[in-house]
Every structure is written in structure tokens, then in C-alpha cells.
Amino acid sequence: MSLLSIRNLSVTFRTASGPFKAVDGVDISVEPGEVLGIVGESGSGKSVAMLGLMGLLPPTATVTADEIAFQGRDLRGLSRRERRKIIGKDMAMIFQEPIASLNPCFTVGQQIGETLREHLGLDKAARRERTLELLRKVGIPEPERRMRAFPHQLSGGMSQRVMIAMAIACEPKLLIADEPTTALDVTIQAQILDLLLDLQRERGMAMILITHDMGVIAETANRVVVQYAGTQVERQQVVDLFDEPRHPYTAALLAAMPERARGGRLPTIPGVVPGQGDRPTGCLFNPRCPKADERCRTVQPPRQPRELGEALCHYPLGADPRRPEDIPPGFGPDGLAGFEGGARPSDITPDMRGAAR
Amino acid sequence: MSPIVIADKVGQTYSISRGAFRPTADLKAVQEASFEVSAGETLAIVGESGCGKSTLARMLTMIETPTSGTLTIDGIDVATAGAAELKRLRSTVQIVFQNPYGSLNPRQKVGAIIEEPLKINTDLSAAERRAKAEKLLAEVGLRPEHYNRYPHMFSGGQRQRIAVARAIALEPKILVLDEPVSALDVSIQAQILNLLADLQERLGLTYIFISHDLSVVRHVADRVMVMYLGRPIEIAPVETLYTDPQHPYTRALLAATPAARPGQRGERAKLVGELPSPFNPPKGCAFNPRCPFADERTRTERPTLKRHGKTMVACFAVEEGRLPPPSPREHAEA
Numbered sequence: 001m002s003l004l005s006i007r008n009l010s011v012t013f014r015t016a017s018g019p020f021k022a023v024d025g026v027d028i029s030v031e032p033g034e035v036l037g038i039v040g041e042s043g044s045g046k047s048v049a050m051l052g053l054m055g056l057l058p059p060t061a062t063v064t065a066d067e068i069a070f071q072g073r074d075l076r077g078l079s080r081r082e083r084r085k086i087i088g089k090d091m092a093m094i095f096q097e098p099i100a101s102l103n104p105c106f107t108v109g110q111q112i113g114e115t116l117r118e119h120l121g122l123d124k125a126a127r128r129e130r131t132l133e134l135l136r137k138v139g140i141p142e143p144e145r146r147m148r149a150f151p152h153q154l155s156g157g158m159s160q161r162v163m164i165a166m167a168i169a170c171e172p173k174l175l176i177a178d179e180p181t182t183a184l185d186v187t188i189q190a191q192i193l194d195l196l197l198d199l200q201r202e203r204g205m206a207m208i209l210i211t212h213d214m215g216v217i218a219e220t221a222n223r224v225v226v227q228y229a230g231t232q233v234e235r236q237q238v239v240d241l242f243d244e245p246r247h248p249y250t251a252a253l254l255a256a257m258p259e260r261a262r263g264g265r266l267p268t269i270p271g272v273v274p275g276q277g278d279r280p281t282g283c284l285f286n287p288r289c290p291k292a293d294e295r296c297r298t299v300q301p302p303r304q305p306r307e308l309g310e311a312l313c314h315y316p317l318g319a320d321p322r323r324p325e326d327i328p329p330g331f332g333p334d335g336l337a338g339f340e341g342g343a344r345p346s347d348i349t350p351d352m353r354g355a356a357r
Numbered sequence: 358m359s360p361i362v363i364a365d366k367v368g369q370t371y372s373i374s375r376g377a378f379r380p381t382a383d384l385k386a387v388q389e390a391s392f393e394v395s396a397g398e399t400l401a402i403v404g405e406s407g408c409g410k411s412t413l414a415r416m417l418t419m420i421e422t423p424t425s426g427t428l429t430i431d432g433i434d435v436a437t438a439g440a441a442e443l444k445r446l447r448s449t450v451q452i453v454f455q456n457p458y459g460s461l462n463p464r465q466k467v468g469a470i471i472e473e474p475l476k477i478n479t480d481l482s483a484a485e486r487r488a489k490a491e492k493l494l495a496e497v498g499l500r501p502e503h504y505n506r507y508p509h510m511f512s513g514g515q516r517q518r519i520a521v522a523r524a525i526a527l528e529p530k531i532l533v534l535d536e537p538v539s540a541l542d543v544s545i546q547a548q549i550l551n552l553l554a555d556l557q558e559r560l561g562l563t564y565i566f567i568s569h570d571l572s573v574v575r576h577v578a579d580r581v582m583v584m585y586l587g588r589p590i591e592i593a594p595v596e597t598l599y600t601d602p603q604h605p606y607t608r609a610l611l612a613a614t615p616a617a618r619p620g621q622r623g624e625r626a627k628l629v630g631e632l633p634s635p636f637n638p639p640k641g642c643a644f645n646p647r648c649p650f651a652d653e654r655t656r657t658e659r660p661t662l663k664r665h666g667k668t669m670v671a672c673f674a675v676e677e678g679r680l681p682p683p684s685p686r687e688h689a690e691a
């Protein structure tokens with residue numbers, strides 16, 4: 001049984017200019033002890049989906065889903081009070097801006113203690129003991145002194161360690177980390193990622209890691225979901241995703257990483273992520289896709305099978321360029337590399353200039 | 358080629374008030390920074406927050422004058438230059454800031470933003486300015502009809518293009534780029550890096566590229582200067598820095614940079630602790646509390662930049678040959 005199983009999750013915001021679907025038909029399943037990476041650019045709905053799961057969205061948002069089950073228990077019908085018993089205890093979350101997510105009016109010790117009192121009902125002495133243990137666990141020097149510190153007295157890296165201490169206080173089964181290292185320096189980022197992975201391995205905790213950084217994904221995730229404009233465009237094991245991306249968007253994202261470029265110009269993706277007013281018909285990626293044709297512009301793409309990265313694309317990379325119904329029986333996608341349309345990521349032309357809208 | 362920027366032991370000290378009845382404290386943001394930049398090259402300045410790289414940018418753009426040392430830009434010493442010379446020099450050096458949401462005035466139209474430097478520094482007529490602004494828009498990949506729009510109508514990448522257009526309006530020789538792509542998404546980041554590369558080629562610009570992202574730096578720079586707690590600790594040509602890093606801090610920075618492929622990185626040389634307070638820097642080498650190779654000498658004496666092959670490095674362990682050769686990692690072959 002999956003630890004977390006979400007089917008067809010959508011989030012719609014009520015806005016002045018009509019409803020806006022920020023997340024559209026997202027499926028997520030997480031096995032115990034697994035690290036799932038969700039990657040996408042800003043505006044791809046990666047954070048909104050997780051905030052919807054945690055019930056942290058403003059009242060203007062409507063969350064719908066066919067299933068949201070955590071440890072086999074459906075979360076949709078639960079009252080707020082029931083839900084709060086699970087959230088923060090078995091399912092915890094850390095955020096991008098550690099300094100902004102701590103309460104400036106209370107000391108570190110008080111804030112960690114609150115979780116312990118709320119969920120575990122520990123008394124004062126036990127809370128103190130456990131808080132010290134947690135601070136030590138996340139690598140904070142002089143925990144006795146830091147316990148009495150206010151958030152403004154801590155650096156960004158220290159604040160994120162405090163957030164992690166708070167999140168793991170009740171030994172959650174699932175930790176959702178939303179861009180946990182984006183605001184931090186690279187050496188501190190390395191420390192925090194190592195800490196999260198150590199905790200994850202040690203406790204067999206599952207983790208959902210949301211990031212825009214393909215490098216962070218490469219180092220941490222087992223499985224990856226690539227999100228674009230609110231939809232999941234590709235789902236693959238991490239090694240396969242980097243070796244053989246199936247969706248043109250994934251391929252372009254990988255190609256745009258400076259560390260993968262070999263001198264000269266970087267391959268770019270022209271245009272920008274579509275917003276509320278300019279959502280294209282057909283495939284959402286078609287205005288920026290080098291391979292888009294008439295079908296992509298009019299027909300919504302199908303979900304491809306698992307061996308094609310579950311790509312949401314009419315013409316996934318490395319697949320037979322013909323429509324499935326035109327392929328004679330017995331002819332698979334192999335041995336057709338020479339066909340037009342079977343482009344590999346390295347074929348993406350480097351001169352796709354960024355044209356202004 | 359002759360250097361267009363020469364910094365000789367440049368320093369910047371700020372006096373920080375610590376309350377009504379306590380003496381002010383000296384914060385040495387940059388100390389003894391000596392380096393040169395040749396015309397037409399890209400020098401990248403790398404380091405973590407608090408290392409003084411933005412203070413250096415403020416001195417290079419003459420927003421602040423150095424409190425010690427001499428800074429010579431385009432043959433003129435900025436400390437002794439007269440008002441007229443300084444004015445000319447200021448249009449020689451322009452800057453692009455990190456956050457294009459903060460650096461453009463939301464009440465000004467794009468045209469007015471780009472024309473402002475022309476209005477102040479040249480005698481062009483309104484029509485000439487408009488023609489020039491439209492040419493600049495085309496130059497950075499925007500369209501002439503964008504002239505009459507406000508910044509909020511643009512995406513982050515497009516705003517950064519506007520900021521670049523404004524920076525090159527006065528035809529500067531030097532562009533200081535202070536983290537120009539860190540606020541942008543990967544795909545947009547690539548567009549802006551390509552734009553900057555094109556402009557450099559076409560206009561023969563000299564870039565001083567400030568960044569904390571080593572993979573971006575490797576792509577754009579000719580030479581790299583690594584800073585730690587206000588001092589340059591290693592200066593090297595870009596390939597040398599990535600294939601044969603010397604200073605233990607440079608090595609740690611490279612090791613901490615995420616790999617481009619899963620399973621590519623080996624054991625990470627973990628850097629313990631954080632940047633010390635600049636009010637109370639450690640004695641000796643500033644890196645010694647976090648350095649695995651620190652010994653008695655590094656804790657008391659301060660190393661200075663010395664030549665080591667193609668690299669200038671400030672480290673006793675390198676001088677004494679105590680350092681193991683850099684571990685081979687993906688950066689060498691990537």
C-alpha cells in the first residue's frame with residue numbers, strides 16, 4: 001500500500017478575472033521511505049498542489065480530487081480538527097523561506113515545544129529534553145543556548161535546521177520539503193540536503209522534495225515528476241529521466257542547465273510559462289515546443305505508457321514518430337532512431353532564440 | 358591586453374552603530390582586494406553571502422569610494438579624479454542588478470526607464486532618444502511596441518532584458534553584473550546568458566560577473582576570483598579553477614555544487630560550520646575554523662595571494678605542499 005496516494009488532484013483559484021486552474025489532474029503516489037522529486041519552473045503549480053494536500057491554501061482556492069489517501073485513510077472527508085491530528089505529526093512540511101516561516105515573537109524552544117505539546121502531549125521537562133535532542137540531531141551547535149534564541153538571531157541555514165527539527169519532532173512518515181535550500185548558499189545547501197537524506201534513511205521516512213533545480217533532483221530523488229503549467233508532463237525514475245527524457249519540455253529543461261552545456265550558446269526554451277489569460281489549446285507546451293504541429297495545437301495530448309515516461313505528449317521523444325494506430329503490428333519503437341521526429345535531447349537546436357511575447 | 362580595471366589592495370570599511378552609548382564597530386566588508394580585469398574579458402567574482410562581492414560591485418560602479426587602496430578604472434584613479442572625470446567614468450561603468458522586480462521603477466514606462474541615462478548624460482533631443490531607446494529594445498530582444506508599457510506587464514526574464522537595455526544605453530565599456538540570473542527560472546536564465554554573450558561579442562564589453570552559482574560561472578567566465586570573508590583567496594583562469602582548484606574553500610564550493618547527473622558525485626568533502634561574523638573575523642587565515650588542513654601557522658599568520666602555476670592562491674597549505682591533489686570529479690570532464 002502506498003503511503004500517500006493522490007488521484008486527479010485539481011486546485012482552482014477564484015480570481016477577479018474568473019476561475020484559474022493552477023493545478024490540473026495531478027496524480028501522486030509515494031511509497032514508504034521513498035524520495036519523490038517534483039520539479040518545475042515558477043508558475044508550474046508544484047507548491048500549490050502540496051499546499052492543497054496540507055490544507056494550507058486560502059479560502060479562494062477549491063481543491064478537488066478523486067482520492068487523497070494517507071496510510072489508506074481518506075483525507076477528503078475529514079474535519080479540520082481531524083486533519084490537524086495528522087498534519088504536523090505524520091505528515092510535516094518545510095518551506096523555502098526559513099526565516100519567514102518561523103514566528104519572530106517566540107523563541108526556537110517555544111516553537112518546537114508547541115508541536116510536541118500539541119501532538120504528543122509531553123510535559124514541560126520532557127519537551128525540553130526532546131527539543132535539545134532534536135536540535136542536536138539537526139546539527140545545531142550549543143543547543144542549550146540556541147533554544148532560547150529568537151529567529152532573528154539565527155542565520156538562514158540555522159533557521160532551516162530549526163524548521164527541520166520542528167518538522168521531524170513527531171517522527172513523521174512523510175516530509176514535504178518545498179524548495180528547502182533555494183534561499184541558502186551552496187555550501188549550506190549541501191549541508192541541509194545531506195541532513196535531510198540522513199534523516200530520511202535513518203528513519204525510513206518518505207520525502208517529497210519540491211524544487212526548480214535539476215541538480216538538486218539529480219542528487220536526492222528516486223523518482224521524479226516534471227510539472228508544467230499545472231499538469232504533470234512526465235513521471236520517471238531519476239536515472240532514466242536524466243538519460244532519456246521523454247517529454248520535449250524535460251529535454252529542454254535539462255539542455256538549459258549550464259553544467260550540461262559544452263561551451264558556446266546555451267539551448268533555451270523560447271517564450272514563458274502560460275499564465276491565466278494566455279493558456280493555449282491542445283498541449284499546454286505547444287507554443288514553446290520545437291516539435292509542435294497542428295495536432296499539438298488542437299488536441300489535448302494523451303498520457304503515454306510507463307516505458308515512455310508517462311509523458312503527456314503526442315510525440316514523446318525516442319518513440320515511434322507515427323501515430324500508434326498507423327504502426328503495423330510487430331513494429332515497436334526500437335530501431336527507428338533514424339526517423340524524423342525521434343529526436344534526442346542533444347538534437348534540440350541551440351538557436352531557439354528567446355522571442356518576446 | 359592592458360587592464361581596464363586595476364585594484365590594488367582595495368578595502369571598504371563600514372562603521373556600524375551598536376547603540377547609543379557604545380562605540381561604533383568597524384565592519385571590514387572588503388580587505389586588500391588586488392586584481393586586474395583586461396578589456397573584453399569576463400571576470401567572475403564568486404563567494405557566498407557576506408563575502409564582500411556586492412560591496413566590491415558598489416566600489417567598481419563608484420557608488421562608494423574605497424576606504425583604502427587604489428582603484429583605477431580606464432586609467433583614472435577613482436579616489437583622486439575630478440568631478441568631470443568622475444562623471445565620464447560613471448557612464449563607462451554600468452550595472453545590472455539581481456532582482457529585476459526591484460530595479461525597475463513601477464511608475465515609469467519602459468521607454469522612460471531606458472531613456473533616463475540618456476536624458477541625464479547626453480544632449481540628444483527627445484526624438485533621438487526615442488529612436489535610440491527603440492534600437493536598444495531591439496538589441497535586447499524586445500519589440501518597439503514595448504516602449505509604452507509598464508514593467509509590471511513583463512515577465513522576470515523580459516524585465517532583466519529591460520535592465521540590460523538601460524545599462525548599455527550610454528555605451529559603457531564595463532558592465533558589472535550582480536547576480537543577473539539568480540532570480541530567474543532555468544530556461545529564462547539561459548536566454549539572458551545568451552543575450553549577455555551576444556552583447557559582449559557585438560559591443561566588446563568587459564564583464565564583471567558576480568555570482569554564487571559555479572555552474573553559471575563556468576559557462577560565462579574567462580577568469581574567476583573566489584572571495585571569502587572580504588578577501589580574494591584564489592584567482593585563476595576558468596578551466597584551471599574547475600579542473601585544478603587549489604584553495605580548500607574553492608574545493609569545498611565545487612564539491613557542494615549539485616551534480617548534473619544522478620549518481621555522478623562521489624563522496625562530498627563536507628564543509629562544517631558557517632561563515633564567521635565579519636565583526637570578529639578569526640585570527641590568521643579567515644577560513645581556518647572550517648579548514649581540514651589548518652595548523653598552528655594558519656591560526657596565527659595570514660596568507661597572501663601567491664602565484665602557483667596559473668593560479669593565484671592565498672593558502673599556507675598550498676605553499677607548503679601539504680595539500681593532496683584535487684579529487685577527480687565530474688567537473689573535470691563535464
